[in-house]
Each structure stands twice: as structure tokens, then as C-alpha cells.
Amino acid sequence: MRERTILLITLLGLGLLASGVAVGVLIEPLPEIATAEALTVSRALKVFFGIAAAVFLGMEGLLVFAAVRGHLLGKSRGQVGSGLEMVWIALPAVLVAVIVIVSVNALSEIEAPVRNPMVVTVTGKQFEWDFFYVDAAISSDTLVLPVGRPVKLVFASTDVIHSFWVPAFGEKIDAVPDRETSLTLTPLIAGIYTAVCAELCGDGHEGMQAEVRIQDPAAFEAWLGSQ
Ligand SMILES: [Cu+2]
Structure with a gap:
């Protein structure tokens, strides 16, 4: 038994x-x-x-x-x-x-801290995202990133609290007025993804989206040069 x-x-x-x-x-x-x-x-x-x-x-x-x-x-x-x-x-x-x-x-x-990341300032405002490439001094409404290069996204907000969310990144972070937040990541797989705002931030919240494009480094350099 x-x-x-x-x-x-x-x-x-x-x-x-x-x-x-x-x-x-x-x-x-x-x-x-x-x-x-x-x-x-x-x-x-x-x-x-x-x-x-x-x-x-x-x-x-x-x-x-x-x-x-x-x-x-x-x-x-x-x-x-x-x-x-x-x-x-x-x-x-x-x-x-x-x-x-x-x-x-x-x-x-x-x-874990990354070495020598490319810094992009991400500003949330009602109701759009703005991406500023610090070294290249370029602004864009699309976040374009090269495969394999570590990136540091530094967040700011000009009005209320927003939340930057790309589901394919597996992470989400708030953009808060008067406070700096950041996210480091290493793009791995080329493709087109979507960033949304995941914090109800006003009347146009649902339209607060941006395209995220991960490209091979040569295509990224070409894009940067064309801006
Ligand atoms: Cu928002």
C-alpha cells in the first residue's frame, strides 16, 4: 500500500x-x-x-x-x-x-550598466513622443535603433506622467515631469515595433504612439545621415 x-x-x-x-x-x-x-x-x-x-x-x-x-x-x-x-x-x-x-x-x-551607450532623450508630451539623439543632435518622431548597440533612453515629460511601453522590449518606464528616468537596452532583432503610452494621460492618450524601428547598423547610419 x-x-x-x-x-x-x-x-x-x-x-x-x-x-x-x-x-x-x-x-x-x-x-x-x-x-x-x-x-x-x-x-x-x-x-x-x-x-x-x-x-x-x-x-x-x-x-x-x-x-x-x-x-x-x-x-x-x-x-x-x-x-x-x-x-x-x-x-x-x-x-x-x-x-x-x-x-x-x-x-x-x-x-547591469552598459559601456558607452548611445544616448537618446525621450520626451513625452500630450500626446506624442519625441526622440532626441544627443550625440548627433537630431530630433525624430520615430525611434530608430541599430542592432547590437547598447542604448540609454533618458526620459522626460513636459506636462503629466506618461509611460513609455514597447511590448517587444519587455520593459516599461514612466516619463515624469521634473524627474529623470532611464532605461538601457540592447536591440537584438530587426523589425518594426510600436511604442505606446501606458499611462492614462488625457484626452488624446490612446493616440500617443510612435514607431520603433530596429535596423542593422549600416541602415541606421544611413538613416541618421539623412536626417
Ligand atoms: Cu501619455
Whole structure:
């Protein structure tokens, strides 16, 4: 009887592990990935979703099992309880520890200082974004970035609080009046993306969008030269 219980729990554990890994591998949590930072965020989210899927299926599975059998470990709880209780205590602690470690790693990777970034000042105003390339002294209503070159976006607002969000960047940051905020990123995948304002900032908020173009370095230089 005891061996059957151990076998059952082992099979359940392996099944949950497999389903967690499957969720982590098969489901891409971000709609698009444009930067190295987005890749880091995506990897961390895959671990979290994998754990969440395994825990969800495990709990639902036990519920169904208990409902079908009428009792889970009911009558025999006194005999097998103490060992299993250690599992209930240890397993969440391990899972939370994994989540903390993955989060801290991802965060420190994303926020690690970059060397010699290209600085672009991003100004939010009702209801548009303005991009100013500091070294080239060029203004643009489109954010064009070269693949592979670290960029520091420095944010300002001329009126109310806005929030700069490119879903494919995996990060979001506020543009606040009288306060400087910044975001460093490394563009990874060429393409056309959209920046939106993610803070309800007034009557034209929904139209506060800008095109973000990530290009290979030669095309970027050509664009810069044509401005
Ligand atoms: Cu806004």
C-alpha cells in the first residue's frame, strides 16, 4: 500500500514536472522580442509560468483525486501524514526560492550598466513622443535603433506622467515631469515595433504612439545621415 502511494506520488511529480517544462518551452510569454532584455524577461517568465502550471495542475489533480476517491489520505492520515506534511512545507519553500533566484538574476542582468551607450532623450508630451539623439543632435518622431548597440533612453515629460511601453522590449518606464528616468537596452532583432503610452494621460492618450524601428547598423547610419 505504502509502495503504491510512493509510486503514485512519484508519477504525479514527474507528470507535473513534464507539464511545467512543456508550458515553459511551448508558450512564449511576450508578444514579440526585440531586445536582449526582453529575452531575459521572457526566460524568467517561462520559469514562472512553468512552475505556476505545475502547481495549478497538481492542486487540481489532487482535488479531483480527492473528490473521486471520497478521501485523499483521510483515514490513513495518521500513518502517512508526517512525511507528506514535510513535502507540503518544503516544496513551496523550494519553489519560492527558485522564483526569487530567477527574478534577482534577471533583474541584475537587465539593470547591469552598459559601456558607452548611445544616448537618446525621450520626451513625452500630450500626446506624442519625441526622440532626441544627443550625440548627433537630431530630433525624430520615430525611434530608430541599430542592432547590437547598447542604448540609454533618458526620459522626460513636459506636462503629466506618461509611460513609455514597447511590448517587444519587455520593459516599461514612466516619463515624469521634473524627474529623470532611464532605461538601457540592447536591440537584438530587426523589425518594426510600436511604442505606446501606458499611462492614462488625457484626452488624446490612446493616440500617443510612435514607431520603433530596429535596423542593422549600416541602415541606421544611413538613416541618421539623412536626417
Ligand atoms: Cu501619455
